[in-house]
Amino acid sequence: MARWEPGARERLVLAAIDLFTEQGYDATTVAQIAERAGVTKSTFFRHFPDKRELLVAGQDALSRLLSDGIADAPPGVGPLEAVAAGLERASSSMGPTNHETGPRIRAAVAASTELQERDALKSVGLAAAMTSALLARGTPDPAAHLAAELGVLAFKRGYAAWLEAADGGDGTPARYTLAALDDLRAATRLLG
Structure with a gap:
């Protein structure tokens, strides 16, 4: 995963939207969102307190x-x-x-x-x-x-x-x- 690649916040939002659409909100984990966005879980939590906050970013x-x-x-x-x-x-x-x-x-x-x-x-x-x-x-x-x-x-x-x-x-x-x-x-x- 690219640790310092720019645009992490936007990539996280788009990854979450894709995963929520594909498998549903409840079935999607923070780890899956981070992986899809190409960032670590800690990067996710630097930008968002939890996955529901992604859609009101x-x-x-x-x-x-x-x-x-x-x-x-x-x-x-x-x-x-x-x-x-x-x-x-x-x-x-x-x-x-x-x-x-x-x-x-x-x-x-x-x-x-x-x-x-x-x-x-x-x-x-x-x-x-x-x-x-x-x-x-x-x-x-x-x-x-x-x-x-x-x-x-x-x-x-x-x-x-x-x-x-x-x-x-x-x-x-x-x-x-x-x-x-x-x-x-x-x-x-x-x-x-």
């Missing part, structure tokens, strides 16, 4: 992109416009690798209760990051929480639509997440 970066986009939205825009700026920034950072691995990650999550629980925690973390960014902009508490939750739902729906798009995703999921946010905004009007 980009959560911190995603939260940061959402928060930064909200923070950088023009002054005076409403909470949902600020969320749209966050969605656009985060979604624009995704590309072909995300589009390629997305369906396999979704399949692995769907097949594992443990990963479904971790995915739910990821959503909570994304909502918390957006809520904090909105509160920092001066958005009142209930509106900040509601806008953030709509942002998480729009991100999930837009990302899913991007993965399923007939045009192969056409670049990034940005237009899909923004369209999903517009759909949700329209749906809130039906609530009364």
Whole structure:
């Protein structure tokens, strides 16, 4: 195994996705993931505390992109416009690798209760990051929480639509997440 070969983190994630797809999450061991990635188990544990963290490896970066986009939205825009700026920034950072691995990650999550629980925690973390960014902009508490939750739902729906798009995703999921946010905004009007 190449001890100091660059890109170990990315190789670990891709190896895990492949193994989870091939043999299931529960049947896959850390040793198998490390071997497939061409690294040692100790290298695995330098990057991840356990195997379930592999599928949420980009959560911190995603939260940061959402928060930064909200923070950088023009002054005076409403909470949902600020969320749209966050969605656009985060979604624009995704590309072909995300589009390629997305369906396999979704399949692995769907097949594992443990990963479904971790995915739910990821959503909570994304909502918390957006809520904090909105509160920092001066958005009142209930509106900040509601806008953030709509942002998480729009991100999930837009990302899913991007993965399923007939045009192969056409670049990034940005237009899909923004369209999903517009759909949700329209749906809130039906609530009364």
